[in-house]
Amino acid sequence: MLEKHKKLEKNSILLLIFIIITISIGGLIEIVPLFRLETTIEPVKGIRPYTPLELAGQDVYIREGCYGCHSQQIRALRDEVERYGHYSLAAESMYDHPFQWGSKRTGPDLARVGGKYSDSWHVQHMINPQEYVPESIMPSYSHMATSKASLDDIGSHLEALRVTGVPYTDSMIENAYTDAMAQANEGEANTKDGLLKRYGKNTIVRDFDGKAGFVSELDAIISYLQVLGTMADLKDYNPDVVE
Amino acid sequence: MLITLGIYYLAPWIRWDRGINAPDQAILFDIPNSRAYFFFIEIWPQEVYYITGILIIAAIGLFFVTSLFGRAWCGYICPQTVWTDLFVWVERILQGDRHQRLKLDKSKFSFNKFWRLLATHLVWIIISVLTGGAWVFYFNDAPTLMLQLINQDVPWSVTGWVVALTGSTYLLAGFGREQVCNYMCPYARFQSAMFDEESLIICYDELRGEPRSARKKDSSWEGRGHCIDCKICVHVCPAGIDIRDGLQMECIACGMCIDACNNVMDKLKLPRGLVRYDTELNHKLRKENKQEAVHIFRKRTILYVSVLFITISTMLYGLINRSPIELHVLHDRNPIFVELSDSRIRNGYDIKILNKTHQDKNYKLTISGIDDLDIKIAVAGNIMGNKWFNSLPVFADSIGHFRVFLTAQKQNNARQQLIFNVEDVYTKIKENSDSIFISSLE
Amino acid sequence: MNPSNNNIETQDDIGTTGHEWDGITELNYPCPRWWVWIFLGTIVWAVGYWYIYPAWPVISGDSERGGTKGVMEWTQYKQLEESQSEIFSRRAENLEKLQNTSTKDVMDMPELYEFAVVGGKSAFKENCAQCHGSGGGGAKGYPNLNDDDWLWGGSLKELSKTIKYGIRSDHKNTRNSVMPPLAAVMGKDSVTKVSRYVAGLSKGSSSTAEGAKEYKQMCSACHGVNGEGNRIFGAPKLSDGIWLYGKGDEQQIESQIKSPQHGVMPAWIDRLGEDTIKQLVVYVYSLGGGE
Structure with missing residues (x-):
């Protein structure tokens, strides 16, 4: 055995070939199942791609590193379901690129934070978290209230996501900017109808930060937070039913 | 041995009338309702200091007895000794005395050996089960639990305790024996601190016994000690020591060697007490040809008694004035x-x-x-x-x-x-x- | 030193691996036997594991999501269901009682009441404390639930309605009312007067008769002639010392008249369900302000 191994060790080409074979086995076992990824996504109604404003909010979320302290993944464990609600489904993050599951909960999980608190609470809480949750160690994000949300290139952002498989239509990409303005209640009259037609009538249209005049980053991130976990129709979801 | 066993098995059956709203068992640790009952005493969880008090009294009482009589606890009351003695007694009945047992151990496998060993272990296990069974009665209403046991309808916690105590009794009394005293028991280690020259210990009277040697029948006692080196005292010792080497840590003061030696002395028509309870001080005095002396009131015993008195009276005061x-x-x-x-x-x-x-x-x-x-x-x-x-x-x-x-x-x-x-x-x-x-x- | 004495190889019959680096060789001890057995054991264990639990991804899998199911058909969802049913069955007795008892009757049943308060307390900590404070003490813009001042009513029935459908929420049964911005209608002067008048009301001093007329005209329809408020509109009582925004000083009142702030409370019925809301109602009532 040792003698044969010596041959392998002393012949670099042979060694290379065997290394490739060995790694391929491991690689195949890890990669091949990913081609069947769609089988792991549950059939659940209601999941839609993020609206342009929500997407801009997700960008702020990622830029500020919110994922460092907040997860977006409710595990199928009793205590988590008791606290946060229905466990997260793969389907609910299938349009997240990159996904925001997170790995550390310094703050609470946000997977179903949508609709839980009022917009004005979010505004005040972002500006001074300790005012409402005295024991919180979350820093202040007051700058979001005064920074303009970056929506100028949001259409190309949608286009890029379409490449990764998010089903944005041409009209969504075309109207991305007006849709974003409409959702924050800052658009021209009638642009709201187009938004609701494209993203569904449940899309929340409000002036999220309560300040008329311009679309701030707070508008964007609150619109994103308010939609988290609310899309999926979980009432008649059954994990045992397979498509 | 019978007395201690009797107390252990019968105590939970003693009734004590406390009126309609409380259990009528004299000694009961009611864990689900977090109450402890001991005759007229009733303890709530926040009064657990009474139990501490009882433990302090027990500990000081033990020190006191030790300073007076040596390891009386180990020899007579300690459950380890009592159950070991019980197990040894079973062994002796089923397998004969020490020589027979050694022979049986060495003998080849036979039906005789098989049933004797089987019977011994069977009886041991039965005793162990009964021990564990009696333990749980202290924590439940005894007659109710007895019925439940008979109907095999018991909570899992009871089963768990019975199994655990059966196991520990079987292992500790059947196999552990004096190893428990030597290696596991903390009291055996620190009791030497409570001994003094006047504590009663088991003593070999070397002035009388030495020089020892085997003796031919009818030969003279002149020029030699009364010990005939028969080694019976060594054979009977449950701790496996030779008492003639003086007091040792392993000695649990069970007195087996005293009984054995007295039998031999009787046969030799010599006075009893070559091995006997005595104090180290007496031993020394005898060596110096002085009068033997026993002092019950010593600094140590007076101290123990006064601490004991203070603890008991504090507890009694607390109990009597306990607010309802x-x-x-x-x-x-x-x-x-x-x-x-x-x-x-x-x-x-x-x-x-x-x-x-x-x-x-x-x-x-x-x-x-x-x-x-x-x-x-x-x-x-x-x-x-x-x-x-x-x-x-x-x-x-x-x-x-x-x-x-x-x-x-x-x-x-x-x-x-x-x-x-x-x-x-x-x-x-x-x-x-x-x-x-x-x-x-x- | 004699090198041959120092060579373990010659003292032992183990032998070396045959590798040699600058005269340094390596003894060829076998792995400890206990280690080898445990290693083999883990392999056997793994095979058993594949058999019992879901393990391998399935390429063809058109009927199976993810992969093999294993003979036990274990899934984390079933485990969740089991552990939930365990806790539900433990709660079931009280929960069933709670479902069949009106909130009013719960107040008379010590055990059920205790159950409801404890359940309500934990639901409150998770869902309500962020705005109303962990003891229900409130914050600026979010009412204190301990005191005896209620915007929409502090009876069991009103509490239940508020929690279920929220205030100015998305729910169709929500409580709703809006205070109109009145500055334009009233004019700057009259806003200042009314502010001073209202601030006086709160402090119990009626000396500021100035502004009373304007108040009666513009505000009394909702806030009452004497500032006693009106719960039908959720119009706050103005004659007490409790203020939702600030401390009841003139500037605060003025800014509220100019650009009214309105609190929003989400509807909880779809998120928490009847049982939890019943517990929450009892808990909030128990804080001491219940009517």
């Missing part, structure tokens, strides 16, 4: 005070009234410290008016939990001292507890 009511008042922490719309201040309190008697009681609550105090008490969800303070109901042997809301004008002191007082409506026994009324954050 206890009152706990907990001021709300969040929010610590509430401003009402008429600008008065309200504070909330959780109060707990412990009714340690066996009758349902009504208590009257009074609060002093602030004039013009508006008191409201929540009984379940209902906030009660004034007439209710005269009769807060608490069931027998349980804790009444009430919410109290006090409303008053803003006080000059940010923290105003208050005294809560409850009084048994019938017996007029009272109990106090301090608290505060907070009206601002300074």
Whole structure:
């Protein structure tokens, strides 16, 4: 055995070939199942791609590193379901690129934070978290209230996501900017109808930060937070039913 | 041995009438209801210091006995010794004495050997099961549990304890034996600190015994000691030591060697007591040809007795004066005070009234410290008016939990001292507890 | 030192691996036997594991999501269901009682009341404390639930309605009302007067008769002639010392008249369900302000 191994060790080409074979086995076992990824996504109604404003909010979320302290993944464990609600489904993050599951909960999980608190609470809480949750160690994000949300290139952002498989239509990409303005209640009259037609009538249209005049980053991130976990129709979801 | 075993097995069956609302078992550790009963004593969880007291008394009592009589505990009362003796007794009946047992061990496998060993272990296991079985009676109503055991309808915790104690009894008394005393028992290690020259220990009288040697029949006792080196004292020793080497840590003072040696002395028609209970001091005095002396009152024993006396009297005082009511008042922490719309201040309190008697009681609550105090008490969800303070109901042997809301004008002191007082409506026994009324954050 | 004495190889019959680096060789001890057995054991264990639990991804899998199911058909969802049913069955007795008892009757049943308060307390900490404070003490813009001042009513029935459907929420049964911005209608002067008048009301001083007329005209329809408020519109009582935004000073009142702020409370019925809301109602009531 040792003698044969010596041959392998002393012949670099042979060694290379065997290394490739060995790694391929491991690689195949890890990669091949990913081609069947769609089988792991549950059939659940209601999941839609993020609206342009929500997407801009997700960008702020990622830029500020919110994922460092907040997860977006409710595990199928009793205590988590008791606290946060229905466990997260793969389907609910299938349009997240990159996904925001997170790995550390310094703050609470946000997977179903949508609709839980009022917009004005979010505004005040972002500006001074300790005012409402005295024991919180979350820093202040007051700058979001005064920074303009970056929506100028949001259409190309949608286009890029379409490449990764998010089903944005041409009209969504075309109207991305007006849709974003409409959702924050800052658009021209009638642009709201187009938004609701494209993203569904449940899309929340409000002036999220309560300040008329311009679309701030707070508008964007609150619109994103308010939609988290609310899309999926979980009432008649059954994990045992397979498509 | 029989006495200790008897106490162990029979104690849970002793009845003690405590009235209708309490169990009638004399000794009972009621864990689900968190009460302990010992004849006339009844202990709630927060009075666990009584158990501490009992343990202190037991420990000092043990030290006292040790200083007087040496390891009397180990030899006569310690469960390890009692059960080991019981197991050895079973072994002797089924397998014969030591020589026979050694022979049996060495012999080849045979039916004879097989059934004797099987029977021994079987009896051991039965004893162990009974031991574990008796243990659980201390924690449950014995007759009820007995019926449950017979019907094989017992809680898993009982089964668990029976199995655990069966296992430990079987292992410790069947196989551990003196190893337990040598390596596991802490008392064996530190008891030497409690010995002094005048403690009673098992002694070999070397002045009389030495020089020892085997003796031919009818030869003279001149020029030699009375010990004939028969080694019977060594063979009977459960701890496996030779007492003739003097006092050793392993000796548990069981006295087996004394009995054995006395038998030999009887046969030789010599006086008994070559191995006997004696003190080290006597031994020394004899060597020096002085009069033997026994001092029961020594510094050490007097100290032990006085500590024992103090502990017992403190406990008795506590028991006799034990209040049948206890009152706990907990001021709300969040929010610590509430401003009402008429600008008065309200504070909330959780109060707990412990009714340690066996009758349902009504208590009257009074609060002093602030004039013009508006008191409201929540009984379940209902906030009660004034007439209710005269009769807060608490069931027998349980804790009444009430919410109290006090409303008053803003006080000059940010923290105003208050005294809560409850009084048994019938017996007029009272109990106090301090608290505060907070009206601002300074 | 004699090198041959120092060579373990010659003292032991183990032998070396045959590798040699600058005269340094390596003894060829076998792995400890206990280690080898445990290693083999883990392999056997793994095979058993594949058989019992879901393990391998399935390429063809058109009927199976993810992969093999294993003979026990274990899934984390079933485990969740089991552990939930365990806790539900433990709660079931009280929960069933709670479902069949009106909130009013719960108040008379000490055990059920205790159950409801404890359940309500934990639901409150998770869902309500962020705005109303962990003890229900409130914050600026979010009412204190301990005191005796209620915007929409503090009876069991009103509490239940508020929690279920929220205030100015998305729910169709929500409580709703809006205070109109009145500055334009009233004019600057009259806003200042009314502010001073209202601030006086709160402090109990009626000396500021100035502004009373304007108040009666513009505000009394909702806030009452004497500032007693009106719960039908959720119009706050103005004659007490409790203020939702600030401390009741003139500037605060003025800014509220100019650009009214409105609190929003979400509807909880779809998120928490009847049982939890019942517990929450009992808990909030128990804080001391219940009516």
